[in-house]
């Protein structure tokens with residue numbers, strides 16, 4: 001692919017804003033368009049990216065000049081057509097196949113013919129997203145880990161029709177972003193979530209069936225297996241709605257009852273207890289110390 005001059009990111013939530021920040025700080029001179037349908041999400045993204053970049057500058061992890069340049073490269077828009085000149089468009093909207101497909105139909109019409117359309121989906125089939133476009137060879141999964149500015153990994157997912165050129169260009173872009181790449185074929189959950197989400201779901205089952213308290217389940221996995229966060233804390237960090245959507249995709253795609261979402265996870269999501277982003281999930285936030293909520 002020719003030189004990358006412009007990148008679009010669709011969805012300015014937790015992941016999209018982090019991805020836009022990574023692109024702007026790693027790729028000097030490249031325009032970064034961040035789109036969202038929700039203007040509040042765009043203003044939140046703008047302030048969270050500024051404060052994150054300022055934090056990097058204050059810790060001397062980024063020079064003042066590079067931080068200022070990155071902020072100048074970023075453009076926030078609620079008009080999808082502004083992404084028409086992007087060489088790469090990275091989709092990071094809500095984890096719903098229907099909503100993503102309808103976005104891919106629009107992107108396919110708006111984006112220039114050579115543009116690659118990447119999805120940051122955690123679990124949805126890239127092949128099926130690609131099939132909603134007229135350019136399935138140029139559709140690929142580019143799964144950043146949370147939070148994108150900190151986590152080193154990108155899981156690249158090849159759909160059934162993804163071309164070698166698209167794969168090579170996506171790998172090159174990921175390396176320019178300073179990331180390590182792993183490659184997965186397009187099966188539900190790919191590599192990381194195929195293994196991580198059943199563990200989180202099992203932690204919910206342990207809590208649901210009264211095996212132990214949430215604190216002991218998390219401490220057990222932190223100190224017993226050297227995980228930096230316990231599975232329930234991690235679920236709150238990821239978002240319980242995201243975890244539930246991924247379990248449903250694993251259950252439907254792999255067809256085994258061992259992937260059935262835990263009823264407690266379903267109930268928390270029904271109750272709006274979505275994790276840190278809502279101030280309450282398995283734990284409550286903004287109150288010290290963590291209070292009991294099960």
Ligand code: NAI
Nearest residue numbers: 011013014015036037038041092093094095121122146238
């Ligand atoms: P989020 O809920 O923080 O953000 C989603 C954003 O998409 C919202 O700002 C919403 O207004 C916007 N949006 C919804 N429909 C849209 C549309 N049609 N056009 C434009 N914007 C639209 O979600 P989050 O956590 O950032 O997840 C986004 C994607 O990244 C999902 O596919 C998720 O599975 C994936 N992901 C999430 C991770 C996590 O730990 N939260 C980790 C890796 C991937």
